[in-house]
Amino acid sequence: MRTHGWSGAKPASNEEAIARILDAAGKAIEDHGADFSISDVARTVGVTRQTVYRYFSSTEALLVAGAVHAVDGFLDRMTAHMAGVHEPAKAVTEAVATALEWLPREKYIGLLMVPGGATHVESVTSDIALRFGRDMVERLDVDWAAAGYGHSDLDELAEHLLRIIQSFVIDPGRPPRRGDELRAYLSRWVGSALS
Numbered sequence: 001m002r003t004h005g006w007s008g009a010k011p012a013s014n015e016e017a018i019a020r021i022l023d024a025a026g027k028a029i030e031d032h033g034a035d036f037s038i039s040d041v042a043r044t045v046g047v048t049r050q051t052v053y054r055y056f057s058s059t060e061a062l063l064v065a066g067a068v069h070a071v072d073g074f075l076d077r078m079t080a081h082m083a084g085v086h087e088p089a090k091a092v093t094e095a096v097a098t099a100l101e102w103l104p105r106e107k108y109i110g111l112l113m114v115p116g117g118a119t120h121v122e123s124v125t126s127d128i129a130l131r132f133g134r135d136m137v138e139r140l141d142v143d144w145a146a147a148g149y150g151h152s153d154l155d156e157l158a159e160h161l162l163r164i165i166q167s168f169v170i171d172p173g174r175p176p177r178r179g180d181e182l183r184a185y186l187s188r189w190v191g192s193a194l195s
Helices: 016-036 036-047 049-055 059-082 090-106 107-113 127-139 153-171 179-189
Strands: none
Touching: 016 036, 016 049, 016 059, 016 107, 036 049, 036 059, 059 090, 059 107, 059 127, 090 127, 090 153, 090 179, 127 153
């Protein structure tokens, strides 16, 4: 008896197929980190590995696509959390603190922030990581142009914030700063650079 692919519910479009594969990859990454396999994803979706390869050329390509997909959801939540914070120093301080608080629950994004976390992402300055940083900065409720920041300034700010986030991810300190203490530290040493 022939089994039907897609667990008996064929997707209506390529977009739906990709979304299902990305959802399954997210579950596999939650379970296995960057060591997941195309077979894990295919099994979850109910298709063959060849079907997954039709949409993603390698495990690495799937990981990167999944990271981009996860980053967008993370940034949507960050944007909602940061609404109404218009002052650059306060916005940057709260964004970094919030990112650090949320990252332990975000395996995809964690893979982007730790060197060697994924074969494609060797540093915090990878294209994917820089896109994450730039999107985070642009989504803040700050009028960057009115505050005197141009395109290249925002690129550098995004890189700087990523480097700070990465340093806290790698070594949170002894004891780790949290809550108000973390925000006070970031305000003094990160936010003040924008004042």
